[in-house]
Amino acid sequence: MVTILKPEEFYVSSEADIVNDVSMTEMEDEIMEDEQMGLVDGEDVLEEFDKSIHQNLVTPGQLVTDDPQFMRGHGTYFEDGGIYASVAGSVQRVNKLISVKPLRSKYVPEIGDLIIGKIAEVQPKRWKVDIGAKQNAVLMLSSINLPGGIQRRKLETDELQMRSFFQEGDLLVAEVQQYFSDGSVSIHTRSLKYGKLRNGVFLKVPPALVVRSKSHAYALAGGVDIILSVNGYVWVSKHNENQHSSVSITRLEEEASESIYSNENDEIDGYTRLNISRVSICIKGLASRSLPLTQASITNFYESSLVFSNLQDLTVPKNMDQIAMEAMQ
């Protein structure tokens, strides 16, 4: 077991009056009955609070363990023979490795991750792509498919018309190709599975909620496709019949038409639009309740939401809670 020590001396009772966030917990409600507007004495708050919170939550600078057998992981630092937390979050232990996992953290890229990004900048022979990480990703001109699927070296003429492929603000789906020590990554779209995104809605969820799996692109009922990227960016779009998951390099020229870099959306009928909206609301509902986003959870939530034919009724928090309860059973 992890030796989580008693917090340092600054936790001792204090003369200072403390006002805290009027919270949802029962513990605080009991305190509020006695004290006006949440004005409570420091000692009382901490005694009550320490009983109620999870024991494995730590704040920056708090000693996690001074046991020398443990190794420090992410979210910790080593000082004076002890492992201290460097972020606020929950202590996690895998064998002898101790780490502190913050609830909301920036996406840390790994090679092979499917990610959705937004073009932030066009530079010579490369695009800078915002993928929600510490650094923008780099998409090299040599790492994309040319329209028509032509296999050749990229020339100066291609460099001059880079904005005809991707321009600032465009959304794309890609794969992480290389990871550099400074936190930046190189991505590529050298497959017909990847490329510019059209005919859909963009959503942003905490990356921690997206469960890494074999596939991150799913086709749901009602003619809706979703791409749950590992970096927490989600794309909900109209189902594409002509989506080729894998094409041999000899047939690439036939399959990769000029339309892969088109900015024009296809015609989307009303029924599909409603389904796209419904799936978007379902994903937002799952994310707002800190529930994991998987194909199964989204499908369950979607099916449970069909009780409400009017999408406005679906957005009511009480109804959302009811659906979440049903979907998670």
Next chain:
Amino acid sequence: MSDRKRVYGPSVSVPPYFEEPEQPVFTRTRDVDRCRKIYLKLGWATKAVGSSYFESEKIKIACTVSGPRPSKTFAFRSSAKLNCEFRLSPFSTSVRQGHVQTVEEKSYSQMIEAAISPSILLHLYPKSSIDVYIQVIESDGALATLAAAISCASSAIADANIDCIDLVTGSSVLFNPNTDEYWIDPDYVDERARAAKGSVVMGYMASLGHVTQVWERGTCSPSRLSFLTEKCIKNAKDTRLVINHALLLEKSKSEDP
């Protein structure tokens, strides 16, 4: 010929009489050792990576943190650059301010940056920049506002989950160099009305017991400064209780589902 468009005053007029402004009344009801009550709310700004709202009676400060994000400059940096921007709202002080950042605000920005940068593990974020925006909605004494801004900025950084060795809490004390009088967490009336020409503002990391920055003004003996520093440290520890409580409450709330 008289000007028809001009409105002439009465032929007999008396200059207006203004009452003498009342001298400021000492409103301090708390002990000299006691700081003001604090309210802290984290994560109020959904678009920002981290945010905090700090309220201490009349002092109201909102802070947001952006980053770590790619640095705008092309020069390579082995560690992140911390940028602080401290701004007073035009209506925050008794004398209305302009919108343009003043020299005083810029110096406060540098002071806050100096106070909180030792706590952040900047080397973990190469080629990046971390931007801290502090907006004072209402101010009640320059010293206490600066101390509150330090605490608010540090709690916003913790909310942004940026790696730091500890949280920095600010503390301020006003003292009279000629007597043994001192006032912890002085408000505007204390600063204006008391015969005090000395002050100490401090940034303190309560968990590690490190002082990040001290600004002292006025004549003060080493023993007196040591005593005042101890008072500041005690006050900073009390503030740290609030930040810890708010942080853990935020995390436990989020973990419940």
